[in-house]
Amino acid sequence: MGNQLRSVAFVTVAHHPADPELALAAVHGEALLTHTVRGLLGTPEIDLVAVAAPERCAQLFSEVLPRTERCEVIAADSLRAAFAIVEPRLSAHSAVLVHDALRAFTPRRTFRAVLNAIGHGAEVVVPVLPMSDTVKTVDAAGAVTATVDRDELRSAHTPIGFTFPAFRSTLAGSADPGLATAAGATTIPGDPDAMRVASAFELALAEALVAGGDREDPL
Template structure:
């Protein structure tokens, strides 16, 4: 079964405070999206990689070989929809990955794909939540969910392409779907599909702020010391 990875790299990522879009910020000499693409390749389970870029961002991808560039939209969901529409094999498995998760281990990627090829329509990697989570309204705490049942979701998320394509079609056909899709698994849940989980990895954290970038640099420095 063909596996196609769609890498979301069209956002601006203003919280990182860089002078280029976040996906193209350099981490030890390589862009975040470049490192994400390398991890996907190293997993040994991905047949094609599509990188979603914003208008004028193509020039930042010149040093990333063997990827197909597709113009993304203004919002993440619109970008992913453009990527899905560029895949011509409805029987494929699609991986949707955030370029900002640049240190995602290849083994975790292979684990997500393996669970999907076993028959699931949707699989997401998750890690336990270690902080106490509060639900708030304004500045007032209204609830404290039971932490044991909570998980933080990472990417790549894996889907049967036909099922995810149909979920996106229904979402964009609605004048008011009643929620904002913050990830692709939420669309599948909305359409009634079962979403399964596999173990994620702490290294698959999302690089969003300058502190996250410093942490990623420290991780790479530590890894280099052990080589």
């Protein structure tokens, strides 16, 4: 790959203890992780897809991923450790994406939009969607105390985009930077297809999504 990657996408599965196993759950006969990485590889602007895998899962992950020099499985306990392996190939002008392995059907246009925002000067970029549910605050007893104005609320999803300096700075404060560290980020319109597939209902919904054949990009 050389020493100057324009962009790298880190795929992570460390948010919850069950995530590594869920990443191998089948949708339409293939692991969620396979779908996730295929979407990233189908985005030519991304030079490298680095899957940060817990040591115990690295071999299993490798078995379900395409064999290409643009995709690597890195056995690492944290995103910081995975980044340390890739960092020598990056430059101050590189873009870094961090993407949840369970958001397997994020459209490629979302990856491109995040990279485009980075290219136009944003340091950190997060895709968001307007809140559709009514949100309440409650007291210690569980009684409703107020209704939150949802006009200023958004649900966020990945990929989160960073400039190389911003990502390195974020890593200084967290081994696994994610949505919680995106304060002050630039937002772009997200996509409902980028849902996190982590329950039986969501797996069934993902099956229907793939079977429908009306996605932006064919699988």
